[in-house]
Amino acid sequence: MMSPTVSRKKCFDCSALEDNKCLAEKTVKLSNYKPGQKGQIVQVCGDSDFRLRMLEMGFVKGTEIKVVKYAPLNDPMEFEIRGYHISLRKKQAAHILMREPEIAV
Amino acid sequence: MKQKITVALAGNPNAGKTTIFNALTGARQHVGNWPGVTVEKKEGTVTHSGRKIHVVDLPGTYSLTAYSLEEIIARNFIVDSAPDLVVNVVDAANLERNLYLSVQLLEMGCKLVIALNMIDVARGRGIGIDEAYLSSLLGVPVILTNGKKGIGLDSLLETIVFEVENNQSSDNFRRFTYGAEVEDELEKIQNLLRHVNYSLEGPAFRWLAVKLLEGDSEIVKKIDSGDDRKTIREQVEKSRSHLKNIFGDNPEIVLADARYGLISGAIKQTVQIERTDRVNLSESIDQFLTNRLLGPIILFAVLYAVYFFTFRGSESLVQYSESFFAWLGANVSETLPDGLLRSLVVNGVIAGVGGVLGFTPLIAFMFFAIAILEDTGYMARIAFMLDRVLRGFGLHGASMLALMVSGGIAGGCAVPGIMATRTMKEPKERLVTILVAPLMNCGAKLPVYALLIGAFFSGDRVSIMFLLTLISWAMALLAARVIRSTVLSGPSAPFVLELPPYRVPTLQGLLIHTWERTWMYVKKAGTVILAVSVLFWALMTFPGLPPEIQQSFQKKLEKLNSEFIKDVGASSVIQTPQALENFEKFTKEHKSDNAKDLTKALAAFSKSGYKSDNDSNQRYSLMENPEINTDVAGKFLVLRAKRLEVENKEQEERLRNSFAGRVGSFLELVFLPIGFDWRTNVALLGGFAAKEVVVSTLGTAYSLGSVNPEKSWNLSEKLRNEPGWNPLMAFTLIIFVMLYAPCFVTLVVIRRETGLWRWTIFAMVYTTLLAYAMAFLVKTTGSFLGIGLV
Ligand SMILES: Nc1nc2c(ncn2[C@@H]2O[C@H](COP(=O)(O)OP(=O)(O)OP(=O)(O)O)[C@@H](O)[C@H]2O)c(=O)[nH]1
Ligand SMILES: [Mg+2]
Numbered sequence: 071m072m073s074p075t076v077s078r079k080k081c082f083d084c085s086a087l088e089d090n091k092c093l094a095e096k097t098v099k100l101s102n103y104k105p106g107q108k109g110q111i112v113q114v115c116g117d118s119d120f121r122l123r124m125l126e127m128g129f130v131k132g133t134e135i136k137v138v139k140y141a142p143l144n145d146p147m148e149f150e151i152r153g154y155h156i157s158l159r160k161k162q163a164a165h166i167l168m169r170e171p172e173i174a175v
Numbered sequence: 176m177k178q179k180i181t182v183a184l185a186g187n188p189n190a191g192k193t194t195i196f197n198a199l200t201g202a203r204q205h206v207g208n209w210p211g212v213t214v215e216k217k218e219g220t221v222t223h224s225g226r227k228i229h230v231v232d233l234p235g236t237y238s239l240t241a242y243s244l245e246e247i248i249a250r251n252f253i254v255d256s257a258p259d260l261v262v263n264v265v266d267a268a269n270l271e272r273n274l275y276l277s278v279q280l281l282e283m284g285c286k287l288v289i290a291l292n293m294i295d296v297a298r299g300r301g302i303g304i305d306e307a308y309l310s311s312l313l314g315v316p317v318i319l320t321n322g323k324k325g326i327g328l329d330s331l332l333e334t335i336v337f338e339v340e341n342n343q344s345s346d347n348f349r350r351f352t353y354g355a356e357v358e359d360e361l362e363k364i365q366n367l368l369r370h371v372n373y374s375l376e377g378p379a380f381r382w383l384a385v386k387l388l389e390g391d392s393e394i395v396k397k398i399d400s401g402d403d404r405k406t407i408r409e410q411v412e413k414s415r416s417h418l419k420n421i422f423g424d425n426p427e428i429v430l431a432d433a434r435y436g437l438i439s440g441a442i443k444q445t446v447q448i449e450r451t452d453r454v455n456l457s458e459s460i461d462q463f464l465t466n467r468l469l470g471p472i473i474l475f476a477v478l479y480a481v482y483f484f485t486f487r488g489s490e491s492l493v494q495y496s497e498s499f500f501a502w503l504g505a506n507v508s509e510t511l512p513d514g515l516l517r518s519l520v521v522n523g524v525i526a527g528v529g530g531v532l533g534f535t536p537l538i539a540f541m542f543f544a545i546a547i548l549e550d551t552g553y554m555a556r557i558a559f560m561l562d563r564v565l566r567g568f569g570l571h572g573a574s575m576l577a578l579m580v581s582g583g584i585a586g587g588c589a590v591p592g593i594m595a596t597r598t599m600k601e602p603k604e605r606l607v608t609i610l611v612a613p614l615m616n617c618g619a620k621l622p623v624y625a626l627l628i629g630a631f632f633s634g635d636r637v638s639i640m641f642l643l644t645l646i647s648w649a650m651a652l653l654a655a656r657v658i659r660s661t662v663l664s665g666p667s668a669p670f671v672l673e674l675p676p677y678r679v680p681t682l683q684g685l686l687i688h689t690w691e692r693t694w695m696y697v698k699k700a701g702t703v704i705l706a707v708s709v710l711f712w713a714l715m716t717f718p719g720l721p722p723e724i725q726q727s728f729q730k731k732l733e734k735l736n737s738e739f740i741k742d743v744g745a746s747s748v749i750q751t752p753q754a755l756e757n758f759e760k761f762t763k764e765h766k767s768d769n770a771k772d773l774t775k776a777l778a779a780f781s782k783s784g785y786k787s788d789n790d791s792n793q794r795y796s797l798m799e800n801p802e803i804n805t806d807v808a809g810k811f812l813v814l815r816a817k818r819l820e821v822e823n824k825e826q827e828e829r830l831r832n833s834f835a836g837r838v839g840s841f842l843e844l845v846f847l848p849i850g851f852d853w854r855t856n857v858a859l860l861g862g863f864a865a866k867e868v869v870v871s872t873l874g875t876a877y878s879l880g881s882v883n884p885e886k887s888w889n890l891s892e893k894l895r896n897e898p899g900w901n902p903l904m905a906f907t908l909i910i911f912v913m914l915y916a917p918c919f920v921t922l923v924v925i926r927r928e929t930g931l932w933r934w935t936i937f938a939m940v941y942t943t944l945l946a947y948a949m950a951f952l953v954k955t956t957g958s959f960l961g962i963g964l965v
Binding site: 118119120121122123124125126127128130131138139141142143144145146148152153154155156157158159162 | 237269275425427428431432435436439458461468558559562564566572670671673674675676
């Protein structure tokens, strides 16, 4: 039912958030996505409360997120996930580690 | 067979619980309060096939962790009140996220029925759901519903009754396992729990174990207060660190992940999405409404429209209700004999309660406007657009609405403003919003401003009003900033805001929303303000004047009377004090107030039956001489004015001698630096009951009788000529009134919404200190620079 193996590969866990090389090549912070881009969640980082909250809202590894837009003052951001729309501040989005974005159709 | 079934409606926010609740229970609902907490619960009943079904509408939650108050409330209701069945209202268009809660409900061992709501929306989006298969996967009945149109509700009721009657025990919780490692640890904890408490049933043990493993603070607290807590706590700690080692993550995260795994599996097997090219209507609307350029413009237009609708729309109704209370006061005045009772009823009860209840239409309009914003989904967009600005002050996007309603555009009310913060889920941000909302320029402060601006700033009124609006915003934001970095410091809660699709609200929904909130205001404000009005009336009335002073006023009045009689007696029917009294009664009955009417009244009076005490028949002929009548009428008017002067002076003395007056005199010491004398102080004390009382109390204190806040020009005149009053003084008082202690009703609402006296007292103290400091600043700067002294 569930896979207990956590990917230990570099760039695919939360330590990548500190690693500029990873962020340049393989993984991206959600806060760096531009409107119209979409991609899959690699890992939700940050403190346990936040991660649990995000999990409950459906931010699970592998889920696809699309950036709909930035608010008029550039923050917060609006996303589409699992068919609904949700808004997070950039600071929080920076805790979500993503695969490289693709252009949403 | 149980005669009465209790059913709880649980589900995500916006899934349609309340819509289904209203459709099921119709008009038989009533609103109650949760014991001890500040969120409403709604209950109603419906009868189906002879069974009375008691329905409870729970607050919307995404989950059942101890994350927010709503979640704790929903969970505690299910655990403690043990409803016979839980109807899980699920948004079919948003199935995946909604099922997360369903899984948790299953885990709790609830007897569950899923209402797959918004089925029309789902179909419209090309989402096909195999509900029979979903039902067999989850092991619970799944009913398709459309809450808005009332479709599927009969079969929902049918299923509820059937399930309660026939399905004895629920073992659904067993369908869902977490894999060997987690299950082992759960088993260990369950065994310990079983050892401690034999009375619980299977699912309850499992659920408790899961929650303990997740480190749920509420449940841990519960266990902490039981026996054998040490062994349990140790086992839980051991299990948690064991799982952390295996999975490299906290157990609560691992479990949540697993739940979504299960859901994803179920979705894959039961849902088919037919790709449509249809544009999403909500997204198209948002291209305008949250557009970078248009968005903010539309936002301010909407906020202005809310303001306009609330104040213009309710204007005539407020006037009606205020004139109703005025009419009531006048009538009671006439019926009751002069004295304490009349004063209590008219000046205490009717004026006080009427002053607050007179606002009811305005409040209702405000709530209606808010309901529209909420039910369409625009409210979430307001928060989305303004969060960046308000965050800088420790507030939250959703604070905007509360501040607007409280008087962000001059003329709101903090009571509904504070109640509007209920939509905020972030405790600290919500609390700060509540604490600063009373600093806004509410409608009751406006008469005070109008009086002082009218008296001292004629010429540039509009710009002064605008300046005051800016000042109050600056003060509120500043206060928020300071509070958030001192008493309420700490990081802000994550801003997780769902942007629901736009929906057309139903009129019924809007009206119910409006009614519930308005009724709450009426009930609370009505009862509290009654007590406060009576208290303030007593403080401003007792102990009254010492007898010798009262007598001296009486003597003055008598002297005036006898002078008048001496003057006109020879030429008129008014020759004795008794006749004068009769004539006064007569003029009151005929409402003769000007010279012309009085002249007529005199003529009529002399012919009427008021002559019994007087045998000077021969003089009646004199009275028919119009010239003499005109003369007497003129003198009578003068007498009236002189008497009023004496009476007002007496009122002033009485007020000064009252408890409130004494406090006011005492406060002169405290207020010396900002130059308020006892009259201003008493007025400010009165304003504590309701701010517009400041004007009427000032009127009494300046011997003008009780002044109508709407028509205060004679008080303006008086103040302008009073020594000690100048534009600087007026501006100092305006600033003080803007900022000082919230009115009593607001305090009660703060108590109610925060649940703590501590914050209520804090709100009262900090605003008053702020008011004092700012008034002092204005006063000294002004004096120093020599501005506004003449
Ligand atoms: N199209 C459609 N709209 C629905 C249906 N059921 C409810 N709505 C609408 O959905 C919106 C939200 O419904 P509510 O009943 O307020 O939702 P709720 O679950 O009580 O929400 P909270 O109280 O915030 O938890 C309202 O605008 C309803 O009119 C449905 O079956 N179809
Ligand atoms: Mg509801």
